[in-house]
Amino acid sequence: MKIEAVSNTYKRWAPVYDSTFGAVTNAGRKRATSYVTERGGDVLEVGVGTGLALPLYGPGVRVTGIDFSPEMLAKAERRVQEEGLSRVVALRQMDARELDFPDASFDYVSAMHVLSVVPEPERVMREIARVLRPGGQVLIVNHFAADKGVLGLVERAIAPLEGLIGWHSDFPISRVLGAQGLVEVERDSLPPMRIMSWLVLEKQG
Template sequence: MVSDIDRAGVEKAYERWAPVYDLVFGKVFDQGRQSTIAVADRIGGRILDVGVGTGLSLSDYSRTTRICGVDISEPMLRKAQNRVRALGLGNVELLAVMDAKNLAFKDGSFDAVVAQYVITAVPDPEATLDDFVRVLKPGGELILVNHIGAESGPRRAFELAFAPLARRLGWRPEFPWQRLVNWAQKHGGVALTERRPMPPLGHFSLIRYRKT
């Protein structure tokens, strides 16, 4: 599949977002973040947070949940590291610059992988999801929260029109649900356990897969 987003473009986009990301996106994405964290905390153990960004979510995890956070943006991670030090988050084991499609972890390293607003912002979503599942333990959970494109109607038309600008900002607004369905069928090692609409107005979804 030919990528319509490239890694260098994503890095540059999030370097620009880093100074204002919390202010611009903090409230908008808060419920989705809190929902994924609640699920991850119920699972417990060792969690990989992919696209951890500025670390906005780190202090909301239970202190008994061990966290490794990775992101492609070094400026974002610098803010996350400052947050960990300032808040004394001893349960954060690691923060590292890493490509989500090529995670530098052994197979079966984590009880859950959390990816908040990541899948529509990577060059190869299917290969990225494959690597998320690879680092999960058998029975572990992949917990996503993401915008899912409308199938039809005015919102679909808007997403298609907005797509060229959105790509320059670092994401795809028209990402279809069918793409995840096709990925899961091709992968064959995951089972969908939940798809829940998230505010605002159901534009986002909490999506959970279990590694079978």
């Protein structure tokens, strides 16, 4: 999917995202924000969207959010202002394939329901690894393609609609596991119906 197509798709979704996809993806958002809050530190949220996760981070966390969609970011900025979210230090429009941050800038990078949306996810993962500090962790929440069964058939059937729905339904997990220096340390399934996955990858020092 081209970056322009992603931007146009989420321009359409921005007004209704919170009540549609936002509701379905709530479990993963809570898991990731709780994980960071328990430990504290600097977190980069890639694909911050409308900022649904931002109020869930607790004390001791400093959040920087990026998104390619100006329409989604505008909603996130309003949320920060209206809710007085002082833990959010910056919200920036940015292409995740070219992160405008120095090496080793963050303790955590969260990528919630974004890796099956972006073009060139392998390139995004390399950038995520670059901006992580040694020992830092990537927190991934995403739907990955089923290897077999009815769900796998459905995913492949709707794959041609990616431009309309805004994500790759048949996205394989292998596309996020190959970044140099990142090692998988945790994996779990999440609601709804365990079709979402939780991954923690750690940057080796």
